Amino acid sequence: MLLRSLRPVLRLSSRSRHSSTAAPHSHVGLTADDLTRLKFQRNIGVSAHIDSGKTTLTERILFYTGRVKDIHEVRGKDGVGAKMDSMDLEREKGITIQSAATFCDWEAPRSIISDEKDNYAINIIDTPGHVDFTIEVERALRVLDGAILVLCAVAGVQSQTTTVDRQMRRYGVPRISFINKMDRPGANPARIINQIRTKLKIAAAAVHVPIGSEDAFEGVVDLVSWREIKNVGPKGAEVTYSPISSALLETAQQKRTELIETLSEVDERICDMYLAAMDAPTEPVPGMPLESSISNEELAQAIRRATIALKFSPVFMGSAIKNRGVQTLLDGICAYLPTPQESKVVALDLDATPPAEGEVTETTVNARGEVEVQLTPAGKAPFVGLAFKLEESRFGQLTYIRVYQGTLKKSGTIWNVRTGKKVKVPRLVRMHSDEMEDIESIGPGEICAIFGVECSSGDTFTDGTVNYSMTSMFVPEPVISLSIKPAGQETPNFSRALNRFQKEDPTFKVGLDPTSKETIISGMGELHLEIYVERMKREYNVPCITGKPLVAFRECITSRANFTYTHKKQSGGAGQFAKVIGYIEPMTMPGEEEAAAAEGAAPKKKLVGGKKEARTDVEFENAVMGGTVPSNYIPAVEAGFLEACDKGTLSGNVITNTRMVLTDGGYHIVDSSELAFRLAAIGAFREAFKAARPVILEPIMTVEVVAPVEFQSAVIGSLNTRRGTIVDSEVREEEFSCIAEVALNDMFGYSNSLRGSTQGKGEFSMEYKNHVPVLPHLQKELEEAYKKTMPAAKK
Numbered sequence: 001m002l003l004r005s006l007r008p009v010l011r012l013s014s015r016s017r018h019s020s021t022a023a024p025h026s027h028v029g030l031t032a033d034d035l036t037r038l039k040f041q042r043n044i045g046v047s048a049h050i051d052s053g054k055t056t057l058t059e060r061i062l063f064y065t066g067r068v069k070d071i072h073e074v075r076g077k078d079g080v081g082a083k084m085d086s087m088d089l090e091r092e093k094g095i096t097i098q099s100a101a102t103f104c105d106w107e108a109p110r111s112i113i114s115d116e117k118d119n120y121a122i123n124i125i126d127t128p129g130h131v132d133f134t135i136e137v138e139r140a141l142r143v144l145d146g147a148i149l150v151l152c153a154v155a156g157v158q159s160q161t162t163t164v165d166r167q168m169r170r171y172g173v174p175r176i177s178f179i180n181k182m183d184r185p186g187a188n189p190a191r192i193i194n195q196i197r198t199k200l201k202i203a204a205a206a207v208h209v210p211i212g213s214e215d216a217f218e219g220v221v222d223l224v225s226w227r228e229i230k231n232v233g234p235k236g237a238e239v240t241y242s243p244i245s246s247a248l249l250e251t252a253q254q255k256r257t258e259l260i261e262t263l264s265e266v267d268e269r270i271c272d273m274y275l276a277a278m279d280a281p282t283e284p285v286p287g288m289p290l291e292s293s294i295s296n297e298e299l300a301q302a303i304r305r306a307t308i309a310l311k312f313s314p315v316f317m318g319s320a321i322k323n324r325g326v327q328t329l330l331d332g333i334c335a336y337l338p339t340p341q342e343s344k345v346v347a348l349d350l351d352a353t354p355p356a357e358g359e360v361t362e363t364t365v366n367a368r369g370e371v372e373v374q375l376t377p378a379g380k381a382p383f384v385g386l387a388f389k390l391e392e393s394r395f396g397q398l399t400y401i402r403v404y405q406g407t408l409k410k411s412g413t414i415w416n417v418r419t420g421k422k423v424k425v426p427r428l429v430r431m432h433s434d435e436m437e438d439i440e441s442i443g444p445g446e447i448c449a450i451f452g453v454e455c456s457s458g459d460t461f462t463d464g465t466v467n468y469s470m471t472s473m474f475v476p477e478p479v480i481s482l483s484i485k486p487a488g489q490e491t492p493n494f495s496r497a498l499n500r501f502q503k504e505d506p507t508f509k510v511g512l513d514p515t516s517k518e519t520i521i522s523g524m525g526e527l528h529l530e531i532y533v534e535r536m537k538r539e540y541n542v543p544c545i546t547g548k549p550l551v552a553f554r555e556c557i558t559s560r561a562n563f564t565y566t567h568k569k570q571s572g573g574a575g576q577f578a579k580v581i582g583y584i585e586p587m588t589m590p591g592e593e594e595a596a597a598a599e600g601a602a603p604k605k606k607l608v609g610g611k612k613e614a615r616t617d618v619e620f621e622n623a624v625m626g627g628t629v630p631s632n633y634i635p636a637v638e639a640g641f642l643e644a645c646d647k648g649t650l651s652g653n654v655i656t657n658t659r660m661v662l663t664d665g666g667y668h669i670v671d672s673s674e675l676a677f678r679l680a681a682i683g684a685f686r687e688a689f690k691a692a693r694p695v696i697l698e699p700i701m702t703v704e705v706v707a708p709v710e711f712q713s714a715v716i717g718s719l720n721t722r723r724g725t726i727v728d729s730e731v732r733e734e735e736f737s738c739i740a741e742v743a744l745n746d747m748f749g750y751s752n753s754l755r756g757s758t759q760g761k762g763e764f765s766m767e768y769k770n771h772v773p774v775l776p777h778l779q780k781e782l783e784e785a786y787k788k789t790m791p792a793a794k795k
């Protein structure tokens with residue numbers, strides 16, 4: 001079927017005017033071998049809010065699939081720690097910091113009720129839950145075909161669940177929801193499903209009914225295969241199947257009907273079957289609901305179709321820690337999540353030029369005017385792979401690659417599309433957390449790692465016969481920074497470590513404060529930076545002293561302002577002359593763009609791989625007519641504008657959301673130069689900036705606090721004193737949660753204060769929401785503080 005669906009696309013590219021490079025190779029179709037391999041291949045991620053049990057669940061998956069011999073708990077008493085938390089810091093803190101890749105094999109039923117089994121190969125990436133490490137989730141989802149969204153049976157949809165949901169939408173990743181911790185007091189799956197529907201706005205329905213609750217949670221009724229599934233024996237390794245007991249039959253019938261009804265809203269085929277069953281009810285199969293004319297297999301197919309079409313999420317239930325429901329989830333992964341062939345993967349053809357305006361062509365061009373090609377996961381197609389994660393290992397740089405088409409071979413040669421460099425693949429491995437297995441070659445749809453290849457995160461590799469680039473990942477801007485210096489003598493290890501971290505993690509940035517000459521590191525939160533400072537000490541033997549964390553303020557304008565500026569210098573030798581006329585204006589009103597991004601809109605960042613990364617939050621437009629500024633000086637004006645945007649004049653922070661339009665100007669035949677135009681642009685911009693009612697912006701965070709109910713007023717009181725706005729709160733049986741929006745600047749020291757006010761029982765998480773203008777008194781303070789750091793002449 002896929003061959004059929006791909007064919008039109010391939011034909012289109014071969015017919016298209018410009019896809020001369022793409023066309024011949026695109027004809028490489030999928031062989032029978034490819035089809036079989038892909039059918040039994042799954043690439044999935046495990047993502048969720050902090051502490052939902054992702055690592056505990058992955059540990060079970062590895063145990064039941066035979067990848068690890070025993071189960072070790074996160075912060076377990078045996079002191080070993082979970083396999084996927086391989087860093088010492090992760091094991092000490094009991095949190096996942098880096099995503100870890102592994103793979104396993106699973107024998108899943110051939111059809112939903114069949115006793116015959118097929119062997120599936122599953123690549124799994126366990127991702128961190130903490131928002132400070134969100135880039136890890138971002139890059140994992142970029143290369144995965146499906147995901148398990150883990151939710152706590154008590155806490156349900158939490159702040160980071162919504163972030164992960166947004167990331168899944170951004171990359172079009174279908175997901176199974178897994179309600180974990182069904183053993184907890186207060187577990188309430190119906191409430192969680194309702195939250196998935198209302199808060200994540202996706203159709204969802206249970207495919208399970210729990211058997212027993214809290215401590216007595218024993219297993220599930222599977223509504224599709226219509227039987228009870230329980231785990232027995234040591235570590236729940238044995239799975240037993242039995243008919244549904246009479247006590248649960250009625251609930252199961254209702255829930256199966258609910259499942260079919262929910263599916264009918266998003267899948268036409270099951271809707272027709274459901275209506276037909278309603279119109280002419282057949283004699284119900286004893287013990288089955290009314291619409292029993294819909295077979296188990298038809299129901300399973302409908303779930304699969306709707307899940308892959310991103311319209312539905314089947315909800316599984318279990319308790320990872322009590323070893324319940326994990327094997328059934330594995331069966332679900334194989335049954336409902338897509339094969340690599342079913343995920344549409346698009347690359348940019350850098351050799352193709354987009355068709356002229358008005359030209360009728362079948363070339364696919366995206367919103368940025370780039371020509372897109374669809375990749376075919378055929379083993380014989382030209383190799384295309386994406387380096388999505390870098391890691392320093394004992395043997396040198398380890399680069400994780402998702403192979404999209406073609407085959408990657410050990411000792412083969414590959415091209416880095418961004419740098420144009422040819423490199424040999426000295427060693428090819430499959431990763432199992434921090435262990436690896438050497439392999440000779442790897443086919444499309446797979447995830448592997450290569451050694452000793454210099455590249456950056458996000459680079460595309462090909463076999464050199466195609467010039468394709470995978471589109472970029474969304475990279476959030478840092479919100480916090482601090483100064484750092486070695487505690488002792490500065491050794492080369494200091495900059496070596498910072499360079500490496502920067503290369504591995506695009507959300508970690510290193511800069512130099514031009515005034516204080518201090519090294520400044522910035523990132524996604526206090527924990528993010530704290531982890532890197534700790535790693536400097538442990539991995540590079542460079543203990544460091546850090547300054548107070550500072551919020552990443554930004555500056556922007558709020559109105560339009562015109563400029564007419566002449567840069568003139570006549571002091572012996574050649575003179576300098578450049579005149580620029582135009583205006584600056586806000587691109588959107590402050591906060592608007594972030595709000596759009598928060599809704600899951602396509603990221604505005606340009607390519608990370610393939611072309612040079614460029615700023616897209618500021619814009620330059622050349623509207624000069626009649627050559628009053630010769631075209632060879634225009635790039636210099638743009639460069640001047642961008643340089644001016646690096647440092648605002650209010651507080652020295654980066655300027656954002658600003659467009660400069662050059663409409664007119666003047667030049668001198670002898671005295672004009674690129675330098676003169678660059679300086680003119682800087683001068684013009686600074687002058688117009690003052691007139692355009694500039695403001696300083698600060699990051700606002702969405703903060704979620706969960707604590708026992710008795711501390712509710714203490715928690716709300718402390719959020720109020722931090723100028724927080726409570727946007728949502730929920731009281732459950734014993735605990736309550738509340739969501740507030742608070743300026744990051746007011747959140748310093750919050751973890752200590754929360755610990756104090758809740759006897760250590762409260763937990764919080766926060767994530768970046770948007771930047772908004774600071775209050776006038778803070779703006780004044782920041783401006784004054786900045787003026788004091790300026791040399792006297794510049795004030």
Ligand SMILES: Nc1nc2c(ncn2[C@@H]2O[C@H](COP(=O)(O)OP(=O)(O)OP(=O)(O)O)[C@@H](O)[C@H]2O)c(=O)[nH]1
Pocket residue numbers: 048049050051052053054055056057073074094095096097127128129130180181182183184318319320321322
């Ligand atoms: N009651 C109960 N506790 C669980 C269950 N699964 C995990 N836990 C506990 O929840 C805590 C967090 O588990 P992890 O597996 O580290 O969660 P995580 O989502 O990987 O955490 P991060 O990666 O740090 O976000 C640990 O103390 C686990 O023992 C479960 O099914 N029931």
